[in-house]
Amino acid sequence: MAHELKDVVAMSAEAFVPVMEQYGEDVWNYLYMLTRSRELADDLAQETFIRAYRHLHSYRGEAAVKTWLLRIARNRWYSYRRLAFVRRVTLTDRLPETNASDSAEEEFLRAELTSEVWRTVLELPVKYREILMLRAHYEMSMEELAEALGITVSAAKSRLQRARRKAAELWGEERSEA
Template sequence: MEISTEEEKELIAAAAEGDRRAFELLMRSAQQQVYTLALRLTKSEAEADDITQETFISAWKHLPSFRLEIPFRAWAMKIALNKCRSFWRWSSLRRLVSLETPDDGTDEHAPQGREFEDHSLPRPEQACESLERAAMINKALDTLSAKQREAAILRGQGLELSEIADIMRTAQGTIKAHLFEARRKLASALKEGL
């Protein structure tokens, strides 16, 4: 759902006054990109759903402090990125704890669900190729540093350099360097995988 800058400002003002319908329209305008960002960073549909929900709950709570000079979508993506970073910290802590506990054959922290699922593909061969391609891209993304991966995924979401810099709280020149290095590493990793 695409909304103009003026419409967005009006919706933000209304939502800040408690208008849930206005906030719902704002949320719909950014929801798919927030979910896709969370899915790419966590590689878990369940975690992406949770992070998307937490992102918009947090946005609703903090809407009165929203700065109108940045787009709502960029602000929501910044919140989602911070939620993903928290997820990584907790995931690392859970793995550390599970390494210290005896193994009884069950792994309650193992990823659940599929990393990629596309019901629109008509034939199994195409679905298999898509899954292989997605796995190869995920593996290539894993070769990047956290900052390079975040910048590459945000750029892949169609964000401008200035928006990415604002979301990641980094200078545009640094973002360009992260993207350059990410492209180089991804090209190399994907070339090796072919």
């Protein structure tokens, strides 16, 4: 059952918890796909929900809650990148693996990444892998894609077509090398 953000101005932190529970995995997976860093995805997902809670009053209900949250996540990632570039800081996921049991998100992502198709998608430039992930994994409509990415519907269609073409080219190159 999708959580609607009714009476958002009066929503308490406790009332927001089910929203975080329902969409947390989607937000984290999306951010991991963008960042390729577990630690950074954790941080940005937390920032996403903090920002969403603080700006509940700005949610107009024009987009689905998930679309709204993914857009906030994307904006948090762009803000991070801008600041990281200015500071000349690059975070990587070169930290040693721990023996702790994997989280549900890590297990899910590992299963997804075992697929050759998703490995190919992750090699694409961000703007292409992002639209393919939103369309294929989150099953967003063209209108939702446009809203989440902050572009027009026609630009979303064009970008999706280019992304599919690039993925097919890359897939063909990888298959011929094998």
